[in-house]
Amino acid sequence: MSERMDIDQILSDWLQDGAFSAPDAPIEAAIAHARRHPRRRAFGIFRRDVLAPIGRSGLQPAGIAAALVILTLSVLLIVAIGAFLRSNLVPIASPSPTPAASGPLVSPSPTPAATATPQPSTSSEPFMRAIEAGIPVPAAWLGSWYESTLPGFPWILRAGDPYCVTAMSTTQDCMVWELGDGSGHLVNPGIVTLNNGTFAVKWTGGNCNNATSRYTPVLAGGRLTLTWVTGSCQSGNYVFTRTGIGGAPSAPPQPAP
Amino acid sequence: MERELVTLAAGGDADAFAALARLCSNRLFAIAHRILRDHHLAEDALQQTLITIWDELPRLRDPEKFDAWSYRVIVRSSVAASRRERRVSIVELLPSDTDPSEEDHVRSIVDRDQLERAFRVLSPDHRAVLVLRHFEGLSLAQIAEVIGVPVGTAASRLHYAARELRTALDAGARAVANRERTA
Numbered sequence: 001m002s003e004r005m006d007i008d009q010i011l012s013d014w015l016q017d018g019a020f021s022a023p024d025a026p027i028e029a030a031i032a033h034a035r036r037h038p039r040r041r042a043f044g045i046f047r048r049d050v051l052a053p054i055g056r057s058g059l060q061p062a063g064i065a066a067a068l069v070i071l072t073l074s075v076l077l078i079v080a081i082g083a084f085l086r087s088n089l090v091p092i093a094s095p096s097p098t099p100a101a102s103g104p105l106v107s108p109s110p111t112p113a114a115t116a117t118p119q120p121s122t123s124s125e126p127f128m129r130a131i132e133a134g135i136p137v138p139a140a141w142l143g144s145w146y147e148s149t150l151p152g153f154p155w156i157l158r159a160g161d162p163y164c165v166t167a168m169s170t171t172q173d174c175m176v177w178e179l180g181d182g183s184g185h186l187v188n189p190g191i192v193t194l195n196n197g198t199f200a201v202k203w204t205g206g207n208c209n210n211a212t213s214r215y216t217p218v219l220a221g222g223r224l225t226l227t228w229v230t231g232s233c234q235s236g237n238y239v240f241t242r243t244g245i246g247g248a249p250s251a252p253p254q255p256a257p
Numbered sequence: 258m259e260r261e262l263v264t265l266a267a268g269g270d271a272d273a274f275a276a277l278a279r280l281c282s283n284r285l286f287a288i289a290h291r292i293l294r295d296h297h298l299a300e301d302a303l304q305q306t307l308i309t310i311w312d313e314l315p316r317l318r319d320p321e322k323f324d325a326w327s328y329r330v331i332v333r334s335s336v337a338a339s340r341r342e343r344r345v346s347i348v349e350l351l352p353s354d355t356d357p358s359e360e361d362h363v364r365s366i367v368d369r370d371q372l373e374r375a376f377r378v379l380s381p382d383h384r385a386v387l388v389l390r391h392f393e394g395l396s397l398a399q400i401a402e403v404i405g406v407p408v409g410t411a412a413s414r415l416h417y418a419a420r421e422l423r424t425a426l427d428a429g430a431r432a433v434a435n436r437e438r439t440a
Contacts, residue, residue: 007423008391014372015291015392019299022286026300030307031275039269039315049318051326051402129297169297210296 129170131202131212134193137173140219144251145240151180153251154240156192164191166257168204175201178252186255188234199226203233222246263320266311274314278307281324285331291388292335294377301341302334309334328393328403332385339381375425383418390415 137156145154154177157164164174170191179185190201199217202210213231215238217224224240243251259280265273285306289299309330317326376384382404389395389403401411 007419007426010372011387011422012391014369015388017369018287019290019296020283020287022282022303023300026286026304027278027282027307029304030278030311031271033308034271034274034311037311038271039312050313050316051318051322051329052405204297 129168129191129202129204131170131172131191131193131200132195134195134200137192137194137199138219141217141224144243144254145224146180146243146248146251147177147238147240148248149236149238150177152187153178153180153243154188155251155254157254162257163255167255170204176255178255180249182252184252198229201231201234259323260320263314263317263323267314267317267320274311278310281327282307285327288328288331288388288393289335289338291392292332292381292384293339294373298338298341299335302331302338305337306331306334325399325402328389328395329405332389332403335385336381371426371429375422375429378425379418379421383414383421386411386415387418387422 136159139158141156142158143156145156146152147154154175155163156175157173159170159172159174161174163176164170164172168174168176168189168191173192174190175192176189177187179187188203190203192199192201194200194217195214197216199215200212201215202212204210211231211233213234214229215226216229217226219225222242222245226238226240228235228237241248243249259277262273262277262280266277282303286299286303289302289306290296293299293302306327310327313330317323376387379387386400386404389400395403397408397412397415400415401408404411404414406414
């Protein structure tokens, strides 16, 4: 019993860590959806209660009876309308003798719209992630590098690269590391930009998710040196060496989304 | 006030829905974030939840049940989002310098790290009941209503979720002990 209480307490404490505030983007997207998709009023008596237990209709007995009455009346009404329309149409061909039509051909009136259950929206606006506004990283930074302390292969990719778009949901430049142990394991994905001469990385996963780190970059002699400026994550200085140059190994193939 | 917003939004009032969405989003996002352990997926789940609330709100018989229903929607959206979780989102921190005098701090991080790993082993449904119970503080009856099962089933699910978490924690602790012995 005490072990179970310990687990419960540990879990309760641990669950206090985490986000408490919702970001604006998904809220605004949903509000925009509501404004673009005004709801048609459902035919209430047939509504299945959304909070009904799973596997049950959730309709109350009185509601069921009322629903049956209305359904019966609806059927009778449709039959009556159909009979009325048939009696007003000029027959094109009939095996039985009919009076000659003297009036113009009467087009059938539109039938009342069948009560349609509003179709639930299945659209979900694509949700793209972004870092602060800046300029794209220089072309000379793109491609594979080698970082010896992890060790790993950071890849810096241009905006529009399938990896950036599909795997990281961003339309900006991005970066991802491949571990140097041959496992192909990917770590430290981030959206990147250059802002006032500072290399900014917005991490997009794990414990650093959504944290931004900034570095002073210097590119010289086949090396990209990143000196940490601010940011609570990855607060170290890194030296990227071009793969295959100066003793650096060649990189594995670029990560695929 | 929430009941009034629910009624207006159910009638098609988009402004009322906007106010309702802003009112409940923090609560729903916090739940999704803890189930999914991923900010990005939690945002997706929240967006889908709010859209579903707009589309399905007329079918909520009792506006007083909005909270319970919104819990159900966010749990379902989170479970759906977890299936889209990409393998590449697994991230490890680069090794960072640790002050040897902060060993206790490091050990507490390791324990929390073990708990994080153990929690991720659980299915999304099991994570959900644990979050509803230990974060939101819902009773068994409330959890049963949220997930749409009898109270006994909810209790059973919670029991198995906790047992699975304990098993995963024990396995993680043994792995750490083995690494320390061989280091």
